[in-house]
Amino acid sequence: MMKSILRYLTFFPANLVFVLLAYLLSPVLAALSLATGPKLPGFLRWFSTTDADLDGGITQNLMGYKAGLKGWRLWWQRTCWICRNPAHGWQSEVLGMPAAGSVIVRQVVSDTPKNQWYVMEAARGVRFFCWKRDQPLFGGYYLKIWLGWVNKSYDGRNHHYAFQIGPKRRK
Structure with a gap:
């Protein structure tokens, strides 16, 4: 069990960097998604969830997430989704x-x-x-x-x- 705790602590600094990057980059990533669709391309998926796209709040019926939004409202909703689930792709694909x-x-x-x-x-x-x-x-x-x-x-x-x-x- 001690090895597991040491592994967790070893990964912690890299995880912290990616989570902070997700928060900082969320407006840019959400803006990119308006052009590319609700799935971020390539390694940028590390900043999103692995079980849902950037519109996951809608499909999961979470309060405050609405279908049919466009423009600034859609950008804001996707920005919020990235911040709600920062770097989940990184946490799953690389550290999982x-x-x-x-x-x-x-x-x-x-x-x-x-x-x-x-x-x-x-x-x-x-x-x-x-x-x-x-x-x-x-x-x-x-x-x-x-x-x-x-x-x-x-x-x-x-x-x-x-x-x-x-x-x-x-x-």
Whole structure:
């Protein structure tokens, strides 16, 4: 398990650079997408999600994402999508762990507060982890924390590297 934590910490600086780049480049990438369509070309897909294009908020029925937008509104919506999911392609394609043949070898889940711990093993025997926690705050808000590699493979190919810490509102 210590190797998994060391691997995670080793990847952290590169991940941080790509996440910051995603935030900084999001207006330019969204503008490019107005000419190329909702899928970014080539390696620029590292700045988008692997399981959805830049209009993923619409297909996933997320509040605030609307179909049929054009021009500035579409640009803004795609900019927001990139910022909502910064560098997911990078986190999956480059830093991710292969999903094929991977298994969960340990799982601990509690509901109060919501806390999840997974230890997984790739087909080649490499172990990796995922820790998710919803830490209650106040006024219907909680702090969402995801560290490790996501226990589900969203694209069917990789468990993407996760570093998410941020406030969320309960529905």
